[in-house]
Amino acid sequence: MSRQVFQKSFRKSVRRAVQAACTVVVLAAGPAAAAAPCGADLAVTAANPAPAPGGGTTTVHPVVVNTGDSATTAPFTLVVQLPPGVVGVGQAPSVCSTGPFGHTVTCTFPAGLAPGGTVAADVLLSIASGMDPGVLDGSVTVDLPGDPTPADDSARFDIVVVP
Numbered sequence: 523m524s525r526q527v528f529q530k531s532f533r534k535s536v537r538r539a540v541q542a543a544c545t546v547v548v549l550a551a552g553p554a555a556a557a558a559p560c561g562a563d564l565a566v567t568a569a570n571p572a573p574a575p576g577g578g579t580t581t582v583h584p585v586v587v588n589t590g591d592s593a594t595t596a597p598f599t600l601v602v603q604l605p606p607g608v609v610g611v612g613q614a615p616s617v618c619s620t621g622p623f624g625h626t627v628t629c630t631f632p633a634g635l636a637p638g639g640t641v642a643a644d645v646l647l648s649i650a651s652g653m654d655p656g657v658l659d660g661s662v663t664v665d666l667p668g669d670p671t672p673a674d675d676s677a678r679f680d681i682v683v684v685p
Contacts, residue, residue, distance in 0.1 A: 562635070563590030564598060565674035566664040573682035576653035579611070582679055584662040585642045586631070590670070594635045598666040602627040602645050605658040608681055612646035624648075653683045 566586050574580040586600055600618075604610060609624030618629035629643050658681040669675060 560670060561590050561592050561668070562588055562594040562637075562666060563671050564594070564635075564664045564666045564669055565589050565671070566600065566662050566677050568602075568660075568662045568677050568679040570680045570682070571647065573684045574647075574649055575684050576649055577651035578649055580647050580649070580681065582645050582647060582660065582662075582681075583642060584645070584677075585640055586635075586664050587640045588635045588637055589674075591637055593637065593639075594633050594666060596633050596667050598631055598633075598635070598664060600629040600631065600641075600643060601663045601665070602629075602643070603661045603663070604647065605660060605681070607650040607653050608658060608660070609648050609650075610645050611648040614644045618643050618645070647681065649681070649683055655683050655685050657682055 564586055566584060568582055568584040571580040571582045582602065584600060584602060586598070588594060602610065604625045604627070606625070610620045610627040611624070613620065613627050613629070615629070617631055618627055620627050627643075627645050631641050635641060660679050660681055661676060662679070663676040665675065
């Protein structure tokens with residue numbers, strides 16, 4: 523076997539071993555288990571926006587954090603889903619856009635979010651006039667290909683409609 527073929531085979535074997543190690547489950551002192559962090563791992567949160575009346579506006583502020591041990595190597599997407607009667611009417615940063623009916627806001631961020639790094643969006647919400655007071659549910663989801671912990675890739679938030 524030539525040296526180049528051996529090196530290529532060796533690198534491929536090391537990559538497979540690292541990927542396999544990323545899926546290893548570490549047993550804690552008790553019966554619970556936690557996955558060992560490996561690579562980029564995104565999590566998302568969204569605090570409830572301030573209450574607003576029908577016909578008013580409020581802002582939801584989703585935040586994505588890289589809880590993994592390396593930077594993201596691919597672009598990732600943050601999606602804000604809004605309930606009927608609420609539409610996204612503005613957003614920042616410029617990587618965000620509102621879907622055709624206003625109930626979905628999508629933000630696509632470039633690769634390179636460092637471990638511990640965060641990105642956020644401010645999504646201005648418009649509540650339809652005449653909405654009855656109550657609580658409406660919204661959600662945020664982050665999508666990174668190969669994210670090792672999908673359980674923390676989505677979160678819910680409440681939109682409180684006041685009289």
